[in-house]
Amino acid sequence: MRDTEPAMKSSIAESSPPQPRWTHVALPVAEVERSVDWYTAFTPLVPVAVFEDDTGRTAWLSNEGQVTDPFVLVLVTFHDDRGTRHPLLAPFAHIGIEMPQRQHVDDIAEQARQAGCLRMEPADIPYPVGYVCMITDPDGNTLEFSHGQQVYTQIRHTKARPTQERWGTPAPFTSSAKAS
Template sequence: MSTLTEARWTHVAIPVRDIDRSIEFYTSVTPLVLVQQNADESGRSAWLSNPGQVQTPFVLVLGEFVPEVGARFGIVDGKPDPTFSPWAHIGIELPNRSDVDDVAAKARELGRLQWEPTQMAEHIGYICAVLDPDGNVLEFSHNQKVFATIQQLWG
């Protein structure tokens, strides 16, 4: 196991109402897998990440809080407001244009498609957006080139 030697961006955390429903959603609609679950007196959490992401781990943390703890974070009645909305989003880049269409079709069936697949400007690519169970926006893109650009610049 390596030791952290410099400051690193490691995760984004969002509150959820029903962690089991959210885990099911994220692991069936996105490429993320469940890495770890935790439970204590404050509630339950789950860590999701890309499979085998070891060199530069980045995690989406889902947190379901007991009401007293949630209230400390401004979550009233266990109903968190969307963290990523209406344009703010979690971005997931897909290798094929048809993958965006496939995600959109699945989201449409679930009643969760927010933005129909659309070809945007070259630096944005082909995108669609999906709402998670708590109303957070996930953008799925093809040819946005975030991954490739970072590898080119720093690889």
């Protein structure tokens, strides 16, 4: 993995989102390299950036080619915590990955079973969950692989309709912080 910080710094002003966006989920990990290897073996995620400074090492992973609506999984090893597991997404909290075919869930389950990280065997769960299995990463975080959950389809379908029709009248954003 290579450090991508210099290229990133030069383009910050020209690449800021036009409005607030949900862009990432960050997880502390015991060993960044081990976690990147695990995530690239078990998920469709690929490394898109790597950073290192005096406090630690960070890797960003995303779906390959996901540039229109960027979203990354940030994996961070702080030097002082290197080697220490910090499972945050357990027992139910999880990262969800929707698979295009039911067989893909079975394939991941078999791969995880052989690697000793299968948390929940594939099962049909009533709507809106679908056919799912759960596995754990090297730090004990849970990932859910699903088919038929339709998060991808539902959200893409709502994109074609006007905002009020999709979500109702939005509530005004207010901050609980008081100006001083």
